[in-house]
Amino acid sequence: MYIVFDDEIIDSKDIKELIEKNSEFKVVKDMSKGSKREDILAFNLSVDIDILNEFIEEEFDLKELSEDDLFEEYLTLAEEIATDLEEYFPEESILDIRAYKWDKSDSNVKIIIAVAHQDIGELKLRDVMKKLITQVE
Template sequence: MYIVFGNEIIDSSEIKVVIEENSEFIVEKDMTKGSKREDTLAYQISISIDELNEIIKENYELDDIEQEDLFDEYMILADELAMELEELMPEDVIMNARAYKWDNSDDTIKIVIAMAHEELGELKLSDITKRLLSQVD
């Protein structure tokens, strides 16, 4: 799907490729159409628990972390890593990412990520992200 990004037109499938080729994230679903806006890109992405464990092991012993604390750590880390994708995006992009689920069936953390041109504003993008979260499993 094509969106208006400042003075450019961007294809959401091109951004999907950038995400998958330059990070450990897998794009599960292009949610751009679900944003119901012509100026917002949105994706449901996931990252493997194994990948997160490798990062956590650098600072902690996994066996010493309670399950609930580990869940919190996964969610926070997934959010942080998703926000780092902003560096790969076009100039003047703003992003919002929210980890929302630990999917035990494929051992991944699911995240919704939305991005738009900075003209849209952080507050509006946050509202769009909340609406997208209501659309996911």
């Protein structure tokens, strides 16, 4: 889908390829169309639990964490790692990132990332994220 980003036109497929080629994330779905806006990029991403475990093991013994603590660590860490994706988006981008699910059957954590030009504003981007979250739950 083509997105109007300030005075630029961006193909969300190009961004999807950049994410998959240069990060640990896999694009589950391009949600840009689901944002109901022509100026928002949005993706449903997943990251493998083994990758997250490598980071967590630097600070904790995984066996000592309860399942609830591990869940919180996975979601927090997935969101933190996703902030590194900012370099693949145009300058003047603002991001909203939400981890929403630990999928034990696929052994990954799912997140949504929404990207807009800074002129759109964080409040509008948060509103869009609320809509996107309801689409995946």
